[in-house]
Amino acid sequence: MIKMAMENWKPKTELGKRVMEGSVASIDMIFSSGKKIKESEIVDRLLPNMQSEVILIGGSPGKGGGIKRTPTRRTARMHRSGRRFRISAMVVIGNGDGYIGVGKAQALEHRDAIEKATHEAKLNVIPVKRGCGSWECACGTSHSIPAEARGKSGSVTVVLKPAPRGLGLAAADEGKKVLQLAGIRDIWSKSYGNTRARINYVLAILSAFKKLNAMKVHAAGEKEQEEENESETGKNGTKEAAEAGTKEASEAE
Incomplete structure (x- = not known):
């Protein structure tokens, strides 16, 4: 197709x-x-080679008072002719290698809502910065993220932390869909707020990815070189200050 x-x-x-x-x-x-x-x-x-996953944002009452999660959410508004329904869907797309997009759309039918959400997700594709920022691993591969990132949407706050290789995805089921499509295989995550609101939960993860892209992450060698340059600059500044002080003292005598 x-x-x-x-x-x-x-x-x-x-x-x-x-x-x-x-x-x-x-x-x-x-x-x-x-x-x-x-x-x-x-x-x-x-x-x-983009793949897609539908986020289960809807729910229907189940037996015993529980809620059965559904791919779409139906809302209604009253009209003089009766109730009018709208179907909402949320789709995440990714290639499993550092690119991801999230889309949300409404339609009158389930299939149309999912197709429109997929279309929106393609327009919202962003890169995901990956790396190995865990002090327990430091393997240098792109199996996790290079640094801690925090994202927020509504009342939900998500904190993503680098994890060592082999740990897996320590996240909720809907969060795992997003992380897998982004190409992340190992990560620690912590969420705050009304995390049952899955739309905000997914958008908070996306916000963390955007903040991660805005960070300037240096390689270990570059960081060590910068620290050496800063220490040398500090030493040179101290030496120049000492020479200037000696010169002023000799002129005063």
Whole structure:
């Protein structure tokens, strides 16, 4: 289906035309330029191996007073002709190698809501900065995240911490879907607030990823070199101050 859509794709934006021509060969070029993706076919062309997961945001009363989670959520509003229903869906897409997108949409039918949410998720694709920031591991591979990150959405706050290799994903089920699609295999997580609100929970994880992308993470060698340069600068400054003090004392005599 995606292949047929790509064959019939006629780009409408300047960015889409450049992707079709081949002058934009990777999605990293789009992120570095700061341009916004306005056509989902751009993601289909540059990231053809994207997978999707539906977040279970809905629920129906079950036996014994429990709630059975459902992929979509139905809301109603009263009208003079009766109740009018809307279906909401939330979809997460990712290639399992550092790219992820989240979309939420409404429609009159379940299938239409999921398709619209998938389309929105493709327009919201972002890179995910990965690494090995755990002091217990320090293997240098991209199995976790390079530093601690905190994200917030509504009343939900999520803290993501680097974990050693082999630990797995210490997160809730819906959080695991997001982390797996982002290509993260080991992580510690802690959540606060009304975490049963799964929409805010997923958006808080996405917020943590965005803050992680804004961080400037150095490699271990670069950090050591910077510390050496700072120590040398401090020593030189102390030496110059001492020489200046000696010179002033000799002039006073």
